[in-house]
Amino acid sequence: MHESADEHALERILGKNDEMADHNREHFRRSKTCVFNVMSAPGAGKTTVLEWTFRNLDGKFKPCVIEGDMVGNLDADRIAKTGTPVYQISTGRSCHLDAQMITRLLHSESVEKSDTIFIENVGNLVCPAEFPLGEYKRIVLLSITEGDDKPIKYPVIFRNCDLVLLTKCDLMEHVDFSLEEAEKRILAINPNVLVMHVSAKTGYGMEKWLAWIVRQISEYQSEIKKIAHVHHSAH
Numbered sequence: 015m016h017e018s019a020d021e022h023a024l025e026r027i028l029g030k031n032d033e034m035a036d037h038n039r040e041h042f043r044r045s046k047t048c049v050f051n052v053m054s055a056p057g058a059g060k061t062t063v064l065e066w067t068f069r070n071l072d073g074k075f076k077p078c079v080i081e082g083d084m085v086g087n088l089d090a091d092r093i094a095k096t097g098t099p100v101y102q103i104s105t106g107r108s109c110h111l112d113a114q115m116i117t118r119l120l121h122s123e124s125v126e127k128s129d130t131i132f133i134e135n136v137g138n139l140v141c142p143a144e145f146p147l148g149e150y151k152r153i154v155l156l157s158i159t160e161g162d163d164k165p166i167k168y169p170v171i172f173r174n175c176d177l178v179l180l181t182k183c184d185l186m187e188h189v190d191f192s193l194e195e196a197e198k199r200i201l202a203i204n205p206n207v208l209v210m211h212v213s214a215k216t217g218y219g220m221e222k223w224l225a226w227i228v229r230q231i232s233e234y235q236s237e238i239k240k241i242a243h244v245h246h247s248a249h
């Protein structure tokens with residue numbers, strides 16, 4: 015009896031989150047804002063990848079970051095130093111961001127002025143996967159220091175993403191990690207996902223990553239125009 019009550023409560027929480035995520039998604043469509051949900055275990059390099067991106071984007075888009083951490087604002091401070099607007103969300107005991115936390119920031123000045131938002135989720139390979147935030151694309155980082163078995167242990171987050179970055183590739187000679195094995199395991203779970211090998215420290219593979227982001231923004235803007243045209247034609 016206990017278990018079914020717990021399951022019912024979880025379904026209710028997830029259902030409410032999905033409703034809020036849809037609300038966020040519609041808001042972002044109206045404001046033509048492309049949103050990326052960036053997820054990983056702690057220490058995989060989310061902040062470092064974003065720092066490199068903002069220092070090298072050369073005006074290709076106008077970003078803003080929503081930074082999720084249980085406590086502290088160290089990562090937000092690092093992002094701020096790149097000159098990118100950043101909002102800190104402290105989740106307290108919660109091990110993930112949820113859609114309602116994002117909803118509260120929808121009308122913040124920098125969010126409204128940006129055409130691209132990166133949501134840096136709380137470092138966790140489990141909970142963030144089940145809580146959509148209204149994003150356009152989901153990105154998962156897997157550091158080669160974590161082990162190539164992580165896709166098998168945490169399949170849900172890899173199944174529900176659009177891009178996997180295998181990070182810290184400059185450390186390959188120092189760790190026991192097979193890029194080939196990791197990629198094979200990821201693609202077995204999610205055949206449609208794109209996998210890239212990168213190092214934000216050396217810049218290896220990062221131009222390809224930046225090109226992917228720019229392409230997604232362009233495709234998103236095209237989708238928005240099509241939706242608007244269909245809506246206009248219907249009236």
